[in-house]
Amino acid sequence: MNTSSHDTRLQRALLSLDGLSVGDGFGQSFFFVTPVTADERLEGRFTPPPPWFFTDDTVMGVAITHCLEEHGKIDADWLAEEFAAQYAKEPDRGYGGTARGILQAIGEGVSWQEAAGRVFDGDGSCGNGGAMRAAPIGAYFADDLQLVASNARDSAKVTHAHEDGQTGAIAVALAAAWITTQHDASKSHGLEMLKFVLANLPQTETYWRIKKALTLPLELSPKTAALILGNGSQVISSDTVPFCLWCACRHLNDYIEALWSAVSVHGDMDTNCAIVGSLVALSVGRDGIPAEWLASREPLNLKFQ
Template identity: 45%
Template sequence: MTSLDLCSDSLDGLSVGDALGAQFFVPGSGLAALLDGDPPAGPWPWTDDTEMACSIVAELRGHGGIDQDRLAARFAEHFEPYRGYGAGAVVLLRQVRQGVAWRDAAGAAFDGQGSMGNGAAMRVAPLGAFHAGNNRTAALQAWRSAEVTHAHPEAILGAVAVAVAAAEAGWSRLTRSRPEPAELLDVVLAHLVDGRLHAGIVLARRLLGVSVAEAAYELGNGSQVLAFDTVPFALWVAATRLDDYPAAIHACVEAGGDVDTTAAIAGGVVAAYTGSGPGGIPAQWLARREPLPTTYADKSAAWSRGR
């Protein structure tokens, strides 16, 4: 497999998780039917998680890495408010469209503190999968991708954590060696510094044997829309269900909260390991996801032909 193959699978996992998760904003709503193999009727619209992930993937496919100015322009060009962007992202991307430098816009957010939101983490798993086998590069590129919209260290580290997890998942797929849940989280922790995000993932490691409900209660389920309220639980899900994509999405739906985002993060990481084969993204789910943006349609066709 190539880096683009892994990236493509991760994008599919992210976008299906995002689109399906968006159908379940009421905790427990429809979960029983989903578990019985009866997901909602399609098509499932994807949200800002997928829209921004597609911009990152376009950068990787066209240039092999993140140029921050170019990525900011992509984000602004493809920004559609109805996709569920947060208020802060709406303001920032409109400013970038109007010619404000992205660094100034991101730095001015939230009275100069920068955003601590989960937006940088929700879109970054395909970048990590692209750099499978090179966690350091995945971390650095994730940092660069995050800075375009999020100046707060907690949000940036949230993106780093997800990218490293996806890079490790992709490498484990290539080497056919599934890491134990604690091993995956240890790799992530090795790329972080002390803070609330780090503390959350340390706690996630201690909770590997608990139920979904307890993990969500202790770690958060994204309901605050903050990186440290979202990423620890999503990576707990990915670590404990790395070889079972449907189970990972079921866990995110069961937990409630910001379901599309936790499912996008967990789905992107897990799909880097599973792809769409056994334990991977169900074909029925992929068919019900709204097609990816036509701007990127050539990408999917080219990657499919190359497999």
């Protein structure tokens, strides 16, 4: 049973959202760094110049947090309408082609069940979009793992009918719940977070790739880990979530190092940094996110706070 007050839970979700949105903007900035190349910027640890514009990762993360504030749970019907409305308002926020089709259809009156269920010949999407926005759910429901899993699944299925796309969302939400309730910043937990996630996760492809991540020592370089686990370049859950969870484990007490490691493997840089940032923020707290990085991210303008 979730014993925390609604306000307390919402503040945890908002902390995760800050970590998510800063990470999203930070990672996205590396796609637009001319005349300095991304490799040169990474090698020299040159922080991208502001402003850091966020993508659909943040837009959807805001919608999820707003849903939690309004309803105290994920209401899939409400969330689908909000996703579609925000897409219609700003369609150039980096949405993938599949998401565009689904959200446009929802906006035109197609049920989200039909819109999400008919893509990929009826298999649904196993993309990483459900995972990128799920950590605030885990933070909000951290005291009740059944609610973590069920609400994470409900948040993903609006756009991801494939079970593995939903598994990715559940995995990130579970990781957020573990950090919120079990991580002790004074101790090194190593890969305990991955063990916790696996113990509560459906056994789809993302599960098996996270299990592989559990075998990789945290001393391994992020680039080597990404060669084994994926770096999000396929834009699917199993190619994104395992590395992001491993990277978060590697840097649970250091937001800056976590994001530099996440972006260093290239691939889906904004989503990798969004997921890692949304998790590590819950460990380091808002003071652990550099003030200048928060200021570099374009304003969220949250109307529901």
